[in-house]
Amino acid sequence: GAGVSQTPSNKVTEKGKYVELRCDPISGHTALYWYRQSLGQGPEFLIYFQGTGAADDSGLPNDRFFAVRPEGSVSTLKIQRTERGDSAVYLCASSLTSLDTQYFGPGTRLTVL
Amino acid sequence: AQSVTQLGSHVSVSEGALVLLRCNYSSSVPPYLFWYVQYPNQGLQLLLKYTSAATLVKGINGFEAEFKKSETSFHLTKPSAHMSDAAEYFCAVSVNTGNQFYFGTGTSLTVIP
Numbered sequence: 605g606a607g608v609s610q611t612p613s614n615k616v617t618e619k620g621k622y623v624e625l626r627c628d629p630i631s632g633h634t635a636l637y638w639y640r641q642s643l644g645q646g647p648e649f650l651i652y653f654q655g656t657g658a659a660d661d662s663g664l665p666n667d668r669f670f671a672v673r674p675e676g677s678v679s680t681l682k683i684q685r686t687e688r689g690d691s692a693v694y695l696c697a698s699s700l701t702s703l704d705t706q707y708f709g710p711g712t713r714l715t716v717l
Numbered sequence: 718a719q720s721v722t723q724l725g726s727h728v729s730v731s732e733g734a735l736v737l738l739r740c741n742y743s744s745s746v747p748p749y750l751f752w753y754v755q756y757p758n759q760g761l762q763l764l765l766k767y768t769s770a771a772t773l774v775k776g777i778n779g780f781e782a783e784f785k786k787s788e789t790s791f792h793l794t795k796p797s798a799h800m801s802d803a804a805e806y807f808c809a810v811s812v813n814t815g816n817q818f819y820f821g822t823g824t825s826l827t828v829i830p
Contacts, residue, residue, distance in 0.1 A: 647761070648820070
């Protein structure tokens with residue numbers, strides 16, 4: 605079946621703009637994770653959804669970052685007033701339940717000019 | 718708090734030689750431990766995971782890792798390196814809630830023909 609998909613694959617924006625990054629998880633997976641990976645670093649946890657609710661959003665760096673998963677499937681990561689320091693690859697992963705194998709998407713490379 | 722340390726950001730081995738990638742963790746509770754691989758231009762893929770069953774865990778592509786509580790280690794090994802093993806390897810830890818995963822900074826493996 606289809607894996608985790610993320611769109612767009614690349615996003616270039618200007619400082620101060622608003623961006624939305626989309627994640628389509630594997631069908632039936634209840635757990636969904638967002639990570640941020642900066643150059644030369646490992647993925648950094650941002651937020652975890654179980655179903656429609658954000659079970660843990662402690663990794664979001666500040667209130668410019670927000671994520672939703674209204675129907676328990678597709679998720680959108682939203683970044684307001686982007687800053688150059690937000691430039692990174694944003695990864696999405698889904699799993700059947702928490703602690704099951706996470707399947708990662710290819711990521712969205714965000715560049716803030 | 719949980720964290721992961723990967724010793725050696727770059728490791729080079731000859732084709733056919735032993736692969737040893739080091740991972741040490743810190744966790745205040747019994748951890749779940751994972752190794753992921755990231756091939757160039759591909760998403761993260763689970764190699765293997767330890768979830769409190771057998772301490773020696775076998776994964777895909779001939780890799781295995783041993784959980785050593787006394788050493789707080791979870792090193793990844795493969796008896797004989799293949800050219801196709803060249804990739805970035807990440808160690809990760811999670812506590813039993815499965816909410817958050819903490820990744821190391823990664824080790825880039827180069828296989829020399």
